[in-house]
Amino acid sequence: MTNATSRILTGIAVFLVVCILGTLGYVAVGWPAMDAVYMVMITIFGVGYGEVRPVLTPGLRGFTIAVIVGGYAAALYAVGGFVQLMTEGEINRALGARRMSTEIRRLSGHVIVCGFGRVGRILARELAQTQKPLVIIDDDPAKVIEAEALGYLALRGNASLESTLEEAGVKRAAFLCSVLSDDAANVFTTLTVREMAPEVTIVARAEDPATESKLVRSGATSVVLPASIGAKRIAHLVTRPGTEEILGQSDHHAELDEQIRLLGLRLEDLKIRDDSPLVGRTVADIEVHGNRGFLIVALRRADGQILTNPAADTPLAAADTVVIVGQEEDLPVLRARYDLLREVKYRGASVRV
Helix, strand or coil: CCHHHHHHHHHHHHHHHHHHHHHHHHHHCCCCHHHHHHHHHHHHHCCCCCCCCCCCCHHHHHHHHHHHHHHHHHHHHHHHHHHHHHHHHHHHHHHHHHHHHHHHHCCCCCEEEECCCHHHHHHHHHHHHCCCCEEEEECCHHHHHHHHHCCCEEEECCCCCHHHHHHCCCCCCCEEEECCCCHHHHHHHHHHHHHHCCCCEEEEECCCCCHHHHHHHHCCCEEECHHHHHHHHHHHHHHCHHHHHHHCCCCCHHHHHHHHHHCCEEEEEEEECCCCCCCCCEHHHHHCCCCCCCEEEEEECCCCCEEECCCCCCECCCCCEEEEEEECCCHHHHHHHCCEEEEEEECCEEEEC
């Protein structure tokens, strides 16, 4: 509990005690309860209605003075706590904003993340894990507060405005990631950033594939389509479930697969039949065959054990699944030669083809 909150609660408590004691005091000298309550209220708040009953004795007058002083003191103490609470909040916000601006001005080569939505949160978490300095920009005050609570430097503002980007240090940044949920906002942000900082690397998000070309023309260095990436991952789970199970533990699996394809290679999982000639043979027997050879990057045993980068002399057994990298045109030949099965999932069930 803060000091200001404690003052407010203490003041209210003392005020109530004064009201109760004042009422009981007047009742003790023979006043009706309602007259006593009324007398206490008009006395403390000083509304000037006059005394309900004559206050003639010195003792009763002294008691009335005590009620006035006690009630006023308690009320002022509580109001003072409330003012302190409001003032401290404003001061803390001002100091926090000043500290935030100071820390951002010291940054160089940092990453600016525009948008702290679903994608922005994941992106910020991944960057923070690599100790990459970053600044969050979002126009939703609740999201800015959330980002600050997570320890990020955060600014409230429109990411497409020059003033906001200037405050975020866009001219000193190495990367800017525009991951707003609105494609048009990402385009406007990209345009503004490219005009302000020609050297910064811009990575933009697009939900509609048609926006990709607009973002590139606006100056985006790279464009990412989360829906497309998700669809490809689902396709991999359907067409190559064994590979996904073995290598899918890596967050960079999709990127790895894409890079392999650019080299004319293919990553595929093949299961060894019970009657395959490979039963009892070794990993080397697969890797040395083919026009340009194959590479087994992982092996899943029938009991579920997974071996990554298995040694050349590792024996193969029936129902083992091997994850192979090879030339795309060579893989069907290998599969036919050794009667290997390729796993595909259909309606939740594994189908071998």
